[in-house]
Amino acid sequence: MQTAPPILFDRSRLRKRAARAESSFAQHDFLWHEAAARAEESLSFIARDFPRILAFGAHAFTPPQGSTLIHAAFAPPGMAPHVMVDEECLPFAPDSFDAVLCLLNLQWVNDVPGALAQFYRALKPDGLFIAMVLGGETLRELRSSFAATESARSGGVSPRVSPFMDVRDGGALLQRAGFALPVADSELLDVSYPNVFALMDDIRGCGQSNMLQQQAQHFTPRGFFMDAAKHYAEAYGDAESRIPATVEFITLTGWKPAANQQQPAKRGSGKLSLKDVLSPH
Numbered sequence: 001m002q003t004a005p006p007i008l009f010d011r012s013r014l015r016k017r018a019a020r021a022e023s024s025f026a027q028h029d030f031l032w033h034e035a036a037a038r039a040e041e042s043l044s045f046i047a048r049d050f051p052r053i054l055a056f057g058a059h060a061f062t063p064p065q066g067s068t069l070i071h072a073a074f075a076p077p078g079m080a081p082h083v084m085v086d087e088e089c090l091p092f093a094p095d096s097f098d099a100v101l102c103l104l105n106l107q108w109v110n111d112v113p114g115a116l117a118q119f120y121r122a123l124k125p126d127g128l129f130i131a132m133v134l135g136g137e138t139l140r141e142l143r144s145s146f147a148a149t150e151s152a153r154s155g156g157v158s159p160r161v162s163p164f165m166d167v168r169d170g171g172a173l174l175q176r177a178g179f180a181l182p183v184a185d186s187e188l189l190d191v192s193y194p195n196v197f198a199l200m201d202d203i204r205g206c207g208q209s210n211m212l213q214q215q216a217q218h219f220t221p222r223g224f225f226m227d228a229a230k231h232y233a234e235a236y237g238d239a240e241s242r243i244p245a246t247v248e249f250i251t252l253t254g255w256k257p258a259a260n261q262q263q264p265a266k267r268g269s270g271k272l273s274l275k276d277v278l279s280p281h
Contacts, residue, residue, distance in 0.1 A: 090122055096123075
């Protein structure tokens with residue numbers, strides 16, 4: 001008997017916050033532009049056409065010439081999508097797309113394995129899947145400062161920053177969904193802010209504040225955030241009195257298997273011995 005995945009994120013809250021942030025989103029969407037640029041670069045290195053592309057979070061994405069883009073979203077950031085779609089319940093027929101892109105939308109999906117399985121099903125054989133996901137190092141300074149402040153004030157810690165994916169889990173999830181040639185890469189971005197309140201304004205401005213179902217049920221006094229700002233600046237601030245915010249970008253890529261697809265070499269089939277390479281001459 002298959003058990004339902006745990007409900008970590010409040011997706012109705014996600015929609016409400018996306019709607020609230022609609023007017024300000026364009027002033028805070030630099031991460032979506034970064035994700036779109038990486039997806040465009042990945043596609044440019046592949047010598048083949050992608051006639052039909054399904055993309056989530058694609059308002060900053062420019063498809064390759066000759067491709068038809070279906071822009072989908074559950075909680076649309078920026079411009080309205082072509083279709084409103086729940087990543088956890090795709091309405092598309094099997095073998096519908098040559099590529100599926102997920103640009104910074106998977107962090108609020110409760111059933112990531114189930115969503116990946118549906119993306120896999122929607123791809124044509126030899127179709128490409130690319131996801132840009134926020135990794136576990138994202139906002140590590142903010143998470144640490146909140147935890148230290150709350151522990152000092154009350155002796156306990158409540159979840160104030162959502163958890164993000166570990167890069168080691170990314171490749172395993174792709175394999176579990178059936179993707180061939182799975183790859184998971186990680187890259188750290190350092191973003192600079194004048195203070196923690198500017199950072200939090202950026203997070204709220206793009207509708208991405210904490211979506212966890214389980215949150216602190218009491219009102220948070222402003223003094224808490226003043227203490228957290230002080231801790232953040234003292235622990236991480238630079239000589240110019242600015243604070244860094246780490247963002248980890250995880251890039252997941254995989255292909256739907258096909259008969260004519262390139263296959264990885266079998267273990268032990270190499271012609272060159274590592275011992276020979278490393279031996280002094």
